[in-house]
Amino acid sequence: MTKKSTTESSSNYDHLEKMSTQELLENINKEDKTVPLAVEREILAIEKLVEVVVSRMQEGGRLFYIGAGTSGRLGVLDASECPPTFGVSHNVVIGLIAGGDGALRKAVENAEDDTEQAWKDLQEFSISKNDVLVGIAASGTTPYVIGGIKAARENGLITACITNNAGSPLSEAAEFPIEVVVGPEFVTGSTRMKSGTAQKLVLNMISTAVMIKLGRIKGNKMVDMQLSNKKLVSRGELMLMEELGISQHMASTLLEEYKSVRKVLEIFKNKPEK
Structure with a gap:
């Protein structure tokens, strides 16, 4: 029997269509308030990753994010904001999404199910052992992300992940797992909500802390x-x-x-x- 993951667990609320607009907004906000507390529980794990990224970047390494869907978009977003904010090259923090840049606007069918594509995508950037790869997946089961992390680790790279389920295959594959368990989504399984918010917060923390440590502030x-x-x-x-x-x-x-x-x-x- 397949075990239901936290991110797929049934919402704490039901009959959403019968709620008033105010009730919907208040309940979504109520759930969102739990996210920073979940992130707080992972501060030490985030700290370890930041220190590693700083040390690798001081040696000329780069930071890569890979993900699919919402997770991929958030990684690309964080990477794209580093050059204008911190004045670094676009080649310092790089975000890749399953299905390519076209998937930023429109979902690319089955792109996340290819276990080999992420590593192929990374080869276009001459990825090396000095680089750090962070896989982002709410479920922690996305084949594109897991495949990329496994291949990177086999090739000697530092690997990390941001996921919203504890003990997922992605966490097992990565050397530095960050597991922000936010609980069931307001709309069952809609990980663009609390899970996505948690990922955005963690990504903000990683890139900002790294850039501060590198003297960019x-x-x-x-x-x-x-x-x-x-x-x-x-x-x-x-x-x-x-x-x-x-x-x-x-x-x-x-x-x-x-x-x-x-x-x-x-x-x-x-x-x-x-």
């Missing part, structure tokens, strides 16, 4: 962010105004010349008297 500021639009330029100006005690006009002039908050701060590191 000064104080609490994104000094390496890409100044790619007016909002970010204005943010950069405010950073310089606060750190250097200068006018908005001077901050704007310096940013226009040096194109980087960090460069300006390094050049004018001795804050003038106000």
